[in-house]
Amino acid sequence: MSEILDITQAQAQLQTHGWIARKSEAFHHLPPPALETWLGTEPAAVASTQDWQVTVQDGAASVQVQHLSALHAAERATLFADLPAPQGEAAPFAWAHRALCRKGLRIQVAANGANAAPVRLHIHHTAHTAVDAPLVVLDVAPGARCLLLHTHSRSGDLQQITQNLHMHIRVGEGAVLQHLRIADVRTADHLAHTQNVDVQGHAHYHQALCTSGCAYQLQRSDIDLHGPGACVRHAGLLLTGTHNVDHQIYTRHNAPDTDSHVQMLALASGKSRSVANAFTYIAPGARDANVHQRLWGIALDGQPRLILRPHLEILHDQVAAVHGATWGALPEDALFYAQQRGLAPDTARSLIIEGKARALLERALPNIESDGDGEASSSLLSAWLEGDWLPQAINAHLAATTLQESA
Template sequence: MDAAAGVPATGIAWLDAARRENLEAFAETGLPEGRNEAWKYTPLRALSQRALALADAAMAAGADVPGALFALPGVDGGRAVFVDGVFRADLSSLDAGTGVELAPLAVALAAQPEPLRFALANRYRRGAADAFAHLNAALATDGVVLRVADNAKVAKPLQIVHVTSGAQADTAWHARVLVEVGKGASVDIVEHFVSAGAATQLGTVVADYTVREGATLGLAILQDASPATTLIRRGQVRLDADAQATVHALELGGALVRHELTAEVVGDRARFDTRGVFALAGRQHLDTQLEVHHKARDTASDALWRGIADGRSRGVFRGAIVVAEGADGTDASLSNKNLLLSGSAEIDTKPELEIYADEVKAAHGATIGQLDERSLFYLRSRGIPLVEARSLLTLAFCRAALESLPNEALREHLGDLLVARLPASTAAE
C-alpha cells in the first residue's frame, strides 16, 4: 500500500506541517509486519500489496445513500453523516440542542483553527504500530467536532455515521472525530459504520473523547460494514476527576477490522466501563485492542467482551489493564469469553495486567470454548429443535454484553441485528 504523493493543503501552517510529518513517518515505517507485537495476529501482507487511491470527494458527495441505511430506533438527536470521509449536509442534522456544538471538522478549522491545534498537531511516536494513525493524521480532511457545554444534559442521543459508499473500488478514506464533554455534562453518542455498496475500500477513523470533571459519556458503536471493507479505528478516551464513560460495541461486518480503544483514567474517582460483542463468519478477521490506564486514586473500570467465530473467520482480543504508581484504590476487572462454532475458526485472546501501586483490586480472565452440550441437551429435551436451541444459547452468550445498554429501543435493535447475523453453524449440527 503506497502513501499519497502529498497531503491536501489547508493553508494553516501548523496543520500542514503536522500532516507532512505524519506522512513522512508513514512512508518511513510502512505497515506493521508480523514481527510487530501489536500486530502479530493480524497480517497485513494482502493490504500492503494493494494500490489504494484517495477516494474522490466529488463522487462521495454525489453518491446515492438512502437514509434508511443508517436509521436507528431510539436515536433521534443531531446527526453528522460522512460518505467516504466527506461530510454530507443533505444527510445530516447538526441541530443537536442547547449547549451542544456539532460541526464538520473542515468548518470548525475554517472558523477557529487554533483551539484544535493540540489535538490535530499531535505527534504520534514514529513506529510501524502507529502506521494507520500517521496515515489518518496526514490525509483526513474532514470529520466531526462535538463540544458539550459545562452542565448541559443532552436529552437525545447524537449519531456519527461513517458510510463506505462502495462506489469507488480500491480507494481509501480517512476521518477524524473530536469530542469534548464539559464539566458536569452528560451525552449519549452512537457511532455507526455502514456500507452502501460492496466495492473494496479502506477506511480509517481516529477519535478522541475528553470527559471533563463530573461529566458522563455513553458511547455505543455499531460496526456493520460490507464484507469487502477494511476498517481501522483508534479511539482514545480521557477521563478527569469523577467522570464516567461507558462504551458498548457490536462488531458484525467488514473483511478486515481493527479497533484500538485506549482509556486514560487520569482523575480521581473516575470510572470507565466497556461492553463488546463480535460475531464473525466466512473469512472475516477482527482485531480488538483494549487498554485501560489507571493513573489516579480510587478509579474503577469493568470490561466484559464476548466473541463468536464460525467458518474460517478469526477473532483477536487483547485486553490490558495498567495501574500506575500512586493509583491506589483502583478497582479493575476484565472478562473475555469466546465461542468457536467451527473447527476452522480461530480466536486469540490475550489478557494483560500490570500493577505498580498498592491497595489495588484487579482481576482478569479469558476463555475459548464451544456451546455447552449439556445445555443443548436440556433445551432439546424440552422439545426445542436443535437449530433453535443453538441459536438461543449463542444469543444468550452474546447478549450478556449488551443488556446494560440503557437505550431500550437501540438495545433491542442491536439484539435483532445479532440474531440475523448469527453464524450459519448455529443452524446445523
C-alpha cells in the same frame, strides 16, 4: 499551504518510520494489510460535509457541531487542534489517517443542569469513497450526561471499503458518557477504528461495541483515567463468523480510586481469527484502583483461532485486580433443554447467543436515567435492542457457518 504541509509531514513520518512491523507485539496475531491499502490511489476530492449526519434527540441547546474540511487550512487547524501527536505501536495508523483525512467532525456537549435528562446524540457516518479516513472529536463538558449512538454505513455502489477511522473523546470532571458503537461490516472490508479516550476525575465512560468479522478489522481503544474516581466500562461483542477481528483495549489507571471493567465475547467459526487483547496499566500512584478483565471465546464450528489475552501491569501494592479468559463451545445442557421445549437446533443456538450478547451489553451500559447504577440497561441500549440488528447479525453469522459446513 499549511494543510498540504501537514499532509506531507504525515507522509514523511510513514516513510521514515515505516509501517506496522511484523514483530509488533500488538499486531502479530493478525497483521494489518500494507500501508498502500490505507492510503488509496485516487486523487483527493473536495471534502463533503454530507458524510456525517448528527441527530440530537434531547438537549439540542447543549450540543455544538462543526463539520470541518481537512483540505482547508483554517478548518484543518481547527479539526486537529489540541490532538496528541501519534505515538506507540498503533502510530502508523494515525499517520496514515492524517495523510488521507479529508473531513472531520467536532462536537461539544455542555452540561444542561443537574436534574436535566441526558443529551441524546446519534452520529452516523456514510462512506462515499472506497478508501476514507474520517475523524471525530467529542468533548463532553464537566458535569454533562450524554447518550451517544454511533453507526456507520456506505453509499449503495460500494461493495468493499477500506476505512481508517479515528475518534478522540474527552470526558470532563464528573461527566457521564454512554457510547454504543455499531460497525457496518461486509466480508471484503478492511477496517481500522481507533479511539483515544481521556476520562477525568469522577467521570464515567461506558462503551459497548458490536461488530462482525471481515477480511481485516482492528477495533482499538486507548483509554486514560486521569483523575480520582474515574471509571470506564467496556463490552465488546465480536460476531466474527468465518472472518477476522482484532479487538484491543488499552486502559491506563493514572490516579487513585479509579475503576475499569473490560469484557469481550468472541463467537467464531471456520478458520477465522479473533483476537481479544485487554491490557491494563496501574501507575505507581493509582492507589485503590479496581480492575476487572473477562474474556470469552466460543467456537461455534470448525477450527477458529481464538486468541484471548488478558494482561495486567501493576505498579502499586494496594489495588484489586481480577482477570481471566475462557474459551469453549456453547453449553450442551442449554441446547438440550431448549430443544426439549420444542425449539429447532438453529433457533436454540440463536436464542442462547442472543441472551449472552444482551447480558454482556447490559453490564456495560447501565441505566443512568434511574437513581444509581441499577441492573436495568440504559434507554440507549434498550431502544437499540428493540430493533432487529442483533438477531439479524446472529442469524447471518449462523447461516454463514452452516453454508461453510455444507460446502
